[in-house]
Amino acid sequence: xxxxxxxxxxxxxxxxxxxxxxxxxxxxxxxxxxxxxxxxxxxxxxxxxxxxxxxxxxxxxxxxxxxxxxxxxxxxxxxxxxxxxxxxxxxxxxxxxxxxxxxxxxxxxxxxxxxxxxxxxxxxxxxxxxxxxxxxxxxxxxxxxxxxxxxxxxxxxxxxxxxxxxxxxxxxxxxxxxxxxxxxxxxxxxxxxxxxxxxxxxxxxxxxxxxxxxxxxxxxxxxxxxxxxxxxxxxxxxxxxxxxxxxxxxxxxxxxxxxxxxxxxxxxxxxxxxxxxxxxxxxxxxxxxxxxxxxxxxxxxxxxxxxxxxxxxxxxxxxxxxxxxxxxxxxxxxxxxxxxxxxxxxxxxxxxxxxxxxxxxxxxxxxxxxxxxxxxxxxxxxxxxxxxxxxxxxxxxxxxxxxxxxxxxxxxxxxxxxxxxxxxxxxxxxxxxxxxxxxxxxxxxxxxxxxxxxxxxxxxxxxxxxxxxxxxxxxxxxxxxxxxxxxxxxxxxxxxxxxxxxxxxxx
Ligand SMILES: Cc1cc2nc3c(=O)[nH]c(=O)nc-3n(C[C@H](O)[C@H](O)[C@H](O)COP(=O)(O)OP(=O)(O)OC[C@H]3O[C@@H](n4cnc5c(N)ncnc54)[C@H](O)[C@@H]3O)c2cc1C
Numbered sequence: 001x002x003x004x005x006x007x008x009x010x011x012x013x014x015x016x017x018x019x020x021x022x023x024x025x026x027x028x029x030x031x032x033x034x035x036x037x038x039x040x041x042x043x044x045x046x047x048x049x050x051x052x053x054x055x056x057x058x059x060x061x062x063x064x065x066x067x068x069x070x071x072x073x074x075x076x077x078x079x080x081x082x083x084x085x086x087x088x089x090x091x092x093x094x095x096x097x098x099x100x101x102x103x104x105x106x107x108x109x110x111x112x113x114x115x116x117x118x119x120x121x122x123x124x125x126x127x128x129x130x131x132x133x134x135x136x137x138x139x140x141x142x143x144x145x146x147x148x149x150x151x152x153x154x155x156x157x158x159x160x161x162x163x164x165x166x167x168x169x170x171x172x173x174x175x176x177x178x179x180x181x182x183x184x185x186x187x188x189x190x191x192x193x194x195x196x197x198x199x200x201x202x203x204x205x206x207x208x209x210x211x212x213x214x215x216x217x218x219x220x221x222x223x224x225x226x227x228x229x230x231x232x233x234x235x236x237x238x239x240x241x242x243x244x245x246x247x248x249x250x251x252x253x254x255x256x257x258x259x260x261x262x263x264x265x266x267x268x269x270x271x272x273x274x275x276x277x278x279x280x281x282x283x284x285x286x287x288x289x290x291x292x293x294x295x296x297x298x299x300x301x302x303x304x305x306x307x308x309x310x311x312x313x314x315x316x317x318x319x320x321x322x323x324x325x326x327x328x329x330x331x332x333x334x335x336x337x338x339x340x341x342x343x344x345x346x347x348x349x350x351x352x353x354x355x356x357x358x359x360x361x362x363x364x365x366x367x368x369x370x371x372x373x374x375x376x377x378x379x380x381x382x383x384x385x386x387x388x389x390x391x392x393x394x395x396x397x398x399x400x401x402x403x404x405x406x407x408x409x410x411x412x413x414x415x416x417x418x419x420x421x422x423x424x425x426x427x428x429x430x431x432x433x434x435x436x437x438x439x440x441x442x443x444x445x446x447x448x449x450x451x452x453x454x455x456x457x458x459x460x461x462x463x464x465x466x467x468x469x470x471x472x473x474x475x476x477x478x479x480x481x482x483x484x485x486x487x488x489x490x491x492x493x494x495x496x497x498x499x500x501x502x503x504x505x506x507x
Contacts, residue, residue: 011038011217011247014237016224016262018045019092020489021476021496022253023201024129027145028500030216032507038217038245040237042258043067043088045220048203048211055087055095058191058198059312061340063087063096071257074381078436084380085442086255090220091202093255094489097442098315099199101130101148101192102178104484104491107329111360112481114450116462125497126179126490132190135177145204146493150177151188151317157310159303159352159413160317163337164188166410167319170403178320178486184331186319192489193313201493224254225374227266227472229282234472240374249471251464253496256478257367260288260447261378263459263474264369268466277372283468285459288367288378290449292483294334294441295363295384297356297394297434299401300341300418305350307413311339319404320486323358323393331485332360333397334441335404341418348415354405356397357441359485362387367447384438394438395430443488445480457481464499475499 015026018041026039044067046052054064062068062085071084087093103126106119127141130148134140140148153161164186168174173185192199211218223240227250236246252259267274267282270289274281319335322328334357341351365383369376385391398420405414416422420433451458453467458481460466464473477492484491 009246011036011245013037013249013251014245014247015039015251015253016237017041017092017252017254017258017476018090018202018206018218019087019253019255019476020094020201020492022251023091023205024493024496025251025253025475025500026216026218027205027210028497028504030210030213032504033213033215035507036215038219038247040219040222040224040239040245041090042223043090043221045090045202045218048206048208049197051089051091051095051200051203055089056197058099058193058196059314061096061098061315067096069257069377071377071380073440074379076384076435076438080436080438082382082438082440084257084440084444086257089202090206090218091200093442095198095200095202097198097489098487099191099193100315100487101146101190101490102486103494104486105183105331107331108484108486114462114481117450122494122498125494125501129490129493129497135179139177139179145207146192146201147194147199147204148190148192149194150190151313153188155313156188156316157308157312157339159308159339159410160337162410162413163354163404164317166404166407169407172319172321175320184321184328186317188317189315191316223374224262225265226262227252229266229469232282232468233470249473252472252474253476255476256291256444256447257378257380259474259476259478260367261369261374263287263448263466264378265372265374268459268469273368277369279372283466285467286457287459288447290446290457291365291367291380291382291444292361292446293365293382293384293444294357294359294483295361295382295390295394296439296441297398298419298437298439299354299356299398299405300345301352301354301405302346302348302415302418303350303352303413304415305348308350314339319400323396330360332358332393333400334359335397335401346418351418352413354401355441356394356401358390358393358397360483361390363390382440382444385435391431391434394434395427398430398434441487443483445477445483445488447478448474449481450479451481463502473499
């Protein structure tokens, strides 16, 4: 629905952003028929199961330009600007992601160290969100909105199967279910893909039946500028075009970059920064100062083309382990085996990537605005590999990737190494090559972290309420108090499920 004009109707809740978290919030809150919900999304809204192929096809992670906000990082010291894809469509980044559906580990929640946010307390929400095609009832859910399928060995391409076997051959365990007690090893993913369609939260949570609810209004292609306040109480939002909408409570689910930008434009951020932009200060809080993301290194190989039968699914398996044996509680390393290398990059016109990512990085980046204009994207500096420990772990990961590539049966598929290339030999050379080409794994979090009101880093409390103000929450990846050691989508959905449940119990 796009024909709402300046409205004097007050809603119970306005949810800003219909992505992984926002779709959950709008869906769950509108289950209460006495609550009136307005969901505002910057991108387009398609009917469930009617998304254009460029974004619904699970074979096309990243989507297309039309449905991507088009963020880029600030240049690294090597002058490299990283693309930072974020979905701009109902379903948000879940509509353009890799559709890997794995949960954060118990250790991730231990690292968060927040009351109420242990793995045991999150397990009911991980189960609530999914309809799993298999697995143990203690671990998995069987009637939730998101269909999740455990890929089998037979679903993998022949190159991916060879990757799994080579990894087992150098001593790693074969894993059946990465959500299970032991995830340290290699195996096929669980994925939210049905018949080749990436099931985003706009499909799973905002079904056509949910969208027919009389108490839910979806306003698409509408950019939210900022939150309106009466003293310290949030009372509504204003769009970039000047239209205003009012509600008893505002929930920002604009994602790690989007929610931070809205908070900052609304006067919630570091006092000095806001003063420079002449933004009146509502709350002096460290918005955007503790940004985390997973640094990613492409180990790219040319394949013997005649041996490659299929490249679909492009993403299907990984090694999940610890970089160093003295750190086994923390599964801080992913090596993913993907077909996501354009053919023209390979001398054989067939390529393969072992993507190396450090998933519990220490380095912190930042996201900030340099203008009040809501049509200009915020700035992002991921500051990857600033911490020496992260670099050391990345070098180790790159070496493990090379060992796997050199091991049978994968070695038989490999014609040559494209990147970093065989001229890169020493640790120092590897470090240079990694830093020059470091990319984002597209899992940014922690721009408005949860924590106690007196914590130096926290922006919101343990239920997503913004400190020092009333009637304003943030619910999305930005409130993670730290990164998690896995791709983020399912955990974002679970966090939203939990906060929606907490709110619904009060209604
Ligand atoms: C290319 C890619 C691959 C990924 N692969 C995986 C994967 O395989 N598995 C996995 O678990 N995770 C993956 N992720 C990460 C995962 O998808 C995200 O962590 C998750 O979707 C974030 O959810 P969110 O609710 O925080 O934000 P989003 O889902 O990004 O939602 C934010 C929403 O807010 C809207 N919005 C933002 N600003 C405004 C504004 N001012 N006004 C109105 N609307 C606004 C956006 O359009 C968007 O719909 C991937 C991400 C990307 C981009």
